[in-house]
Every structure is written in C-alpha cells, then in structure tokens.
Amino acid sequence: xxxxxxxxxxxxxxxxxxxxxxxxxxxxxxxxxxxxxxxxxxxxxxxxxxxxxxxxxxxxxxxxxxxxxxxxxxxxxxxxxxxxxxxxxxxxxxxxxxxxxxxxxxxxxxxxxxxxxxxxxxxxxxxxxxxxxxxxxxxxxxxxxxxxxxxxxxxxxxxxxxxxxxxxxxxxxxxxxxxxxxxxxxxxxxxxxxxxxxxxxxxxxxxxxxxxxxxxxxxxxxxxxxxxxxxxxxxxxxxxxxxxxxxxxxxxxxxxxxxxxxxxxxxxxxxxxxxxxxxxxxxxxxxxxxxxxxxxxxxxxxxxxxxxxxxxxxxxxxxxxxxxxxxxxxxxxxxxxxxxxxxxxxxxxxxxxxxxxxxxxxxxxxxxxxxxxxxxxxxxxxxxxxxxxxxxxxxxxxxxxxxxxxxxxxxxxxxxxxxxxxxxxxxxxxxxxxxxxxxxxxxxxxxxxxxxxxxxxxxxxxxxxxxxxxxxxxxxxxxxxxxxxxxxxxxx
Numbered sequence: 001x002x003x004x005x006x007x008x009x010x011x012x013x014x015x016x017x018x019x020x021x022x023x024x025x026x027x028x029x030x031x032x033x034x035x036x037x038x039x040x041x042x043x044x045x046x047x048x049x050x051x052x053x054x055x056x057x058x059x060x061x062x063x064x065x066x067x068x069x070x071x072x073x074x075x076x077x078x079x080x081x082x083x084x085x086x087x088x089x090x091x092x093x094x095x096x097x098x099x100x101x102x103x104x105x106x107x108x109x110x111x112x113x114x115x116x117x118x119x120x121x122x123x124x125x126x127x128x129x130x131x132x133x134x135x136x137x138x139x140x141x142x143x144x145x146x147x148x149x150x151x152x153x154x155x156x157x158x159x160x161x162x163x164x165x166x167x168x169x170x171x172x173x174x175x176x177x178x179x180x181x182x183x184x185x186x187x188x189x190x191x192x193x194x195x196x197x198x199x200x201x202x203x204x205x206x207x208x209x210x211x212x213x214x215x216x217x218x219x220x221x222x223x224x225x226x227x228x229x230x231x232x233x234x235x236x237x238x239x240x241x242x243x244x245x246x247x248x249x250x251x252x253x254x255x256x257x258x259x260x261x262x263x264x265x266x267x268x269x270x271x272x273x274x275x276x277x278x279x280x281x282x283x284x285x286x287x288x289x290x291x292x293x294x295x296x297x298x299x300x301x302x303x304x305x306x307x308x309x310x311x312x313x314x315x316x317x318x319x320x321x322x323x324x325x326x327x328x329x330x331x332x333x334x335x336x337x338x339x340x341x342x343x344x345x346x347x348x349x350x351x352x353x354x355x356x357x358x359x360x361x362x363x364x365x366x367x368x369x370x371x372x373x374x375x376x377x378x379x380x381x382x383x384x385x386x387x388x389x390x391x392x393x394x395x396x397x398x399x400x401x402x403x404x405x406x407x408x409x410x411x412x413x414x415x416x417x418x419x420x421x422x423x424x425x426x427x428x429x430x431x432x433x434x435x436x437x438x439x440x441x442x443x444x445x446x447x448x449x450x451x452x453x454x455x456x457x458x459x460x461x462x463x464x465x466x467x468x469x470x471x472x473x474x475x476x477x478x479x480x481x482x483x484x485x486x487x488x489x490x491x492x
Contacts, residue, residue, distance in 0.1 A: 014208035019055045019070035022105045022144065025213045026068060027059030036090060041083045043115050049075050052083040056091045061220050064232075067095040070105035073145045077109035080150065084112070085122025092129040099226035101138040103216050104158070110149025123150035130157045134488030135329035138223040140216050143167040143202070144209050146187065155201075156491055159326055160219055160278075162204045163193040164212040169201065200282040200319060218276060222290040222297040223330050231297040231331055248462035252339075252377055254403060256410070259309070262287055262302045262337060265377070269335070269466050271295065279319055285309075286316035288323040293335070294470050296477075299327035302337035303388065305378075312384055313344040317357040324364035326489050333371040333473055336395070340384035341410055358387060365389045371476035373469055376400035376447065376456070381410055391455045397472040399460045405445035406456070412437040 017025065023032050035056035040048040053075040057068050069091045071078040080088075088104070095102040111119035127150075133139060134157065141155035142162045147169040155161045155169065163169065170191030177183050177190065188194070196202035204219075206212035224231045251264045267275050270291035277289045285307040289300040301320050303310035327334055343354060365372070365387070374395045380388065385406055389395045400406065412433065416423065419436045426432035450456040460468045 014210060017144070017209045017213070019072045019105065019107075022070045022142070022209065022213055023055060023057050023059065023068055025210060026103060026216060027057075027061060027066065028063065031060040033058045035094075036087045039083050039087060041081045041115065043081065043118070044076075047076075051075075052081060052087070053078055054080075054084050054087050056087045058094065061101075061217055064220070064225060065098055065100040066103060066220070067091050067098070067100055068103040068105070071107045071151075073107040073109070076112060076114075078107045078145070078151070079109045079112035080119055080122055080126075081112040081115040082118045082122045085119075085126050088126050089129050092126070092133060095137055096129075096133050099137060099228060101140070101220055101223065101225065102133070102158075103140045103142065103220075104154065105213075106141050106143050106147045106151055106155055107145035108147055108151035110151050120150075123153070126150075126154060127157060130154065131488060134159075134490075135227060135325075136488075137226045138220065138330060140219055142212050142216050143169055144212065146173075148173050152191070159489055160204065160216075161196075161202045162206060162212045162215050162219075163196060163202045164206050164209045165193050168192050169196060197279070197281040200279060200315070203279045205281075219290075222276070222292075222332070227329055227331070229331075233295045233297075234292060248465065252462070254378075256379055256405070257309075259305045261306050262304050262310075262339065262377075263289070265337060266291065266300045266302060269293065269469060270298075270300070275300075278323060283313070283315035283319040285311060285313065286320050288319060290332070293466070293473060296473055297332050298335050298473070299323060299332045300335050300337065301389070303340040303384070305339055308344065310340040311342060311344040312340060312358065312361075312387065313349055314352045314354050314357040317354070317361040317387070321357075321360040321364040322489070322491070324361070324368055328364075328368040328370050329489050331370055333373065333476070334365075334368065334389065335469060336372065336374040336389040337377055338374060338380045338384070338388045339377040340381070340388065341379060342382040342384045343387075358383060361387050362393065365393045365395075368394070371473060372396050373472045374398045375460070375465055375468070376404045376406060378403075379405045379410065381405070382408055391457070396476055397468070398455070398457050399465070399468050400447040400450065400456045401462055401465075402447055402459045404447040405441060406447060406450040407445040410437075410441075410445075 038050050039052055040050055041052050053072045055070045059066055069088050139158035140160045141158045144164055152169045152171055168187040168191045174185050174187055174190055177185055193205045197205050204215055206215050247268055252260055266289055274292040275289050285304050287302040287304045291300055372389050372395045374389045391398045423429050423433045447459055451459055
C-alpha cells in the first residue's frame with residue numbers, strides 16, 4: 001500500500017489525519033499491510049462497521065519492522081469493545097513474536113457502554129499484553145484527539161507518550177467531573193497537552209498530528225528492535241564537531257552559584273543535531289535526553305542548575321529513575337552529567353516521600369547493566385554524589401573537571417557545622433564563615449582528592465570531555481550484560 005497523495009497533503013497542511021493516514025505517514029511508503037479489516041462487533045447489529053473502530057497494521061520504518069494500530073474516533077467515539085480490543089491485542093502479540101516495536105495511535109472515549117463488562121474485559125486484555133511486552137519491545141503511544149478512561153491507561157503503560165497540541169487525556173471527562181464534584185472544567189484544562197507535559201504523563205508534545213507521527217518515527221531511530229537487539233547506529237561524520245575549551249567554559253561558569261543551561265552542554269557533547277530532550281517540561285531540574293555520540297544512541301541524565309539550582313527533588317528523582325530503566329531495558333549507554341548540591345531539603349519534600357523517590361533513582365542506577373559514564377562538571381555533594389551514578393553504584397568510568405568539588409556537603413554548609421562556635425565568636429562572623437568555607441573546600445572538596453581516593457577515574461579538561469565519552473563508549477561497545485528483557489519499564 002503506497003502513501004497516498006491526500007495523506008501527504010494533509011500532513012503538510014497540519015490538518016487532522018485519519019487512522020489510515022497516520023499509519024501511512026508513520027511507515028515507509030508502500031510498506032503498510034492492514035490486519036483484521038473485516039472484523040465486526042456482533043453485539044452492535046446494524047450499527048457494526050468493518051474494523052470496529054480500529055485499524056491494525058504491520059509496516060516498516062526506515063526499513064525496520066514495526067507493528068501499529070490507530071483508533072478511529074469517527075466510529076462510536078473510538079470506544080473499545082471486545083472485537084476492537086482483539087485487534088489491538090493481536091497487534092501486540094505479533095510484535096512480541098517478531099520482537100519489533102509497537103506504535104499505538106490512541107483516540108478513544110474509553111470502554112464502549114453498549115458492550116458493558118465485555119468492553120472492560122477487553123481493556124484488561126490490552127493492558128496485560130502491553131505489560132507483557134514492557135521492557136522487551138519499544139512501545140510508543142501517540143494521542144490524537146481524546147483518550148478517556150481506559151484509553152488513558154493504555155499510553156501510560158508504554159515507554160513514550162506523544163500528544164499533539166490539541167489532544168487531551170483523562171480518566172474521567174469534564175461531564176463526569178461536573179456530576180461528581182461540581183467542578184466546571186474544559187477538556188484542555190482537565191487533561192490537555194499543556195497539563196500532561198507538566199504532570200509527566202506525556203514525554204513529548206507536537207504541534208500537529210502529523211508532527212506527532214514524525215516524532216514517533218524519530219523516537220524509533222534511537223531504539224533497538226527489541227531488548228535482545230543492539231540500538232541502531234547512524235553514520236557519524238569523519239570529523240565530528242568537538243567542543244573546545246572555550247565552548248564549554250563559556251557555557252559553564254566557574255562560580256559554583258552561577259546558573260547555566262545544562263542542555264547546552266548536552267548538545268555540545270552529542271553529535272550535531274542528534275539531541276531529543278525527553279519530558280522537557282516535567283521536573284525541569286533534571287534533564288533527560290536521547291542523543292548520539294559518534295553515531296551511537298545514548299541516554300543523557302543531567303542535573304539542571306537553571307532550575308532549583310540543580311537540586312534533586314521527588315519529581316526529578318522519579319523522572320530520572322524511569323529514564324534510566326528505559327535506557328537499561330533497550331541497551332542505551334548512559335551518560336550522566338553531575339552538578340548538584342544535593343537533595344532538596346525541607347518538610348514538603350520529606351512529606352512527599354523524597355527518601356522513597358531518591359531510592360528509586362539509586363535502585364535504577366545500581367541495577368542498570370548498560371555502560372555508564374559519569375562526568376562531574378562543577379559539584380557533587382552528599383546524596384547527589386552517590387545517586388547520580390557514582391563509582392560505588394557501578395559507574396564504569398567517572399571523570400571530573402579539574403576544578404570540580406566533590407564531598408559530603410558544600411564548603412559553606414560544612415564550615416557552619418564544623419566551626420559554628422568559632423564563627424559565632426568572631427568579630428565578623430560572615431567573613432570568618434567565608435574564610436573557613438574556602439579553606440574547607442580547598443582541603444576537602446577538590447576533584448584531585450577524589451581522584452586520589454579512587455572514586456574518580458580521571459580528571460579531564462572541559463575540552464577533553466567528548467573524547468573521554470567516545471573512548472569510554474568504544475571500550476565498552478561489546479558489553480551486553482543483562483540484555484534479555486528481564487524486567488518491565490514500570491511507570492514510576
């Protein structure tokens with residue numbers, strides 16, 4: 001089946017796409033093969049329609065096998081009945097058999113009321129099959145239109161959720177909310193893309209349905225066919241652009257308290273144009289991104305000093321933990337950039353369970369068996385030092401910039417604890433605290449001391465950072481420990 005001219009024209013015009021047009025835009029021209037096109041719901045009688053509101057297909061993306069389904073909201077609101085569910089389950093089953101990715105285009109009002117408990121049973125079967133494939137083959141959900149009720153849970157179980165700007169996703173719609181609690185709210189206010197890019201439910205938001213489809217294609221370019229396969233490599237330029245001393249020094253100030261955007265560091269270290277930030281509006285004090293180094297797909301995890309000073313809070317730990325597990329499931333090496341004063345203190349964070357959320361990130365890094373390379377840019381204090389893929393947690397190679405600081409806490413905080421009596425008795429407590437803080441930092445926090453202790457493998461100048469990452473990835477290129485789809489990518 002070739003890609004039709006109307007599909008291409010409508011994609012270029014940023015208009016809504018039909019289910020078939022979404023599949024054709026996702027797949028290479030001529031590669032789409034439809035599945036179960038004549039299936040109908042016997043319970044609907046004269047109202048039944050072939051396909052029962054969902055189009056299943058196999059196809060290829062950049063020559064690689066994929067399976068996909070697209071729900072049709074023009075038929076019964078895209079609602080799911082048992083026959084509709086059977087098609088989705090069959091697509092998932094075939095993807096598992098072929099060890100190939102799945103892309104689901106979700107557009108549904110939820111369980112079909114006319115089919116009662118049989119519709120609920122259908123959702124249960126879809127959920128079970130989705131979980132069975134979790135962490136074994138990549139699963140991407142693209143929400144087009146409205147995804148309500150069970151249709152909202154389906155994407156949440158997958159590896160990535162992409163929403164177009166006009167889509168909405170919620171468990172209970174505005175009408176039910178109004179009836180249940182008297183709250184007047186629109187679909188966009190309740191579960192629009194702007195809501196879920198901040199809630200963390202949605203990793204990526206696109207400006208149109210066509211852009212959302214192409215975003216799914218781009219995600220697939222970083223991912224392997226399955227947990228048993230190697231991630232795809234792309235031809236790297238013979239002389240990839242190398243960040244120079246001035247490049248990274250211009251981005252990262254030497255002063256510990258001055259903010260900067262760590263995403264600029266990620267882009268400087270990655271192959272030109274290869275960076276795709278994941279969940280950019282959720283937990284912005286932690287940056288997660290897919291990228292390539294020397295043509296190899298990698299996952300970046302980085303503290304973001306631009307937000308909350310790079311401290312780690314509950315949401316940042318949760319975001320990073322899930323991303324680490326995803327990269328580990330699909331064999332993507334992890335590159336960790338550390339610049340954090342520690343975990344966010346205070347009653348709000350303790351009450352929200354920061355201990356539990358931090359433990360999730362500890363667990364994720366300690367469990368991960370993919371190559372792990374860590375670079376301390378300016379500072380790594382206390383729990384942030386340990387949690388952000390330290391040597392003790394199993395990082396393969398750890399580097400630090402020569403003027404980085406590593407220790408239990410920063411100099412000012414340490415001086416206040418150790419020398420509080422001297423500071424209180426001083427004629428100028430502020431100046432005395434600054435003097436003692438500088439002395440502590442000089443004597444206890446230097447990266448060279450950490451290197452002598454063996455917790456840092458090497459000191460690298462900023463200009464040498466990419467070379468350090470390339471050589472580390474080369475050295476560990478054959479490592480495939482644990483690549484067996486042994487655990488699912490749990491929605492944290």
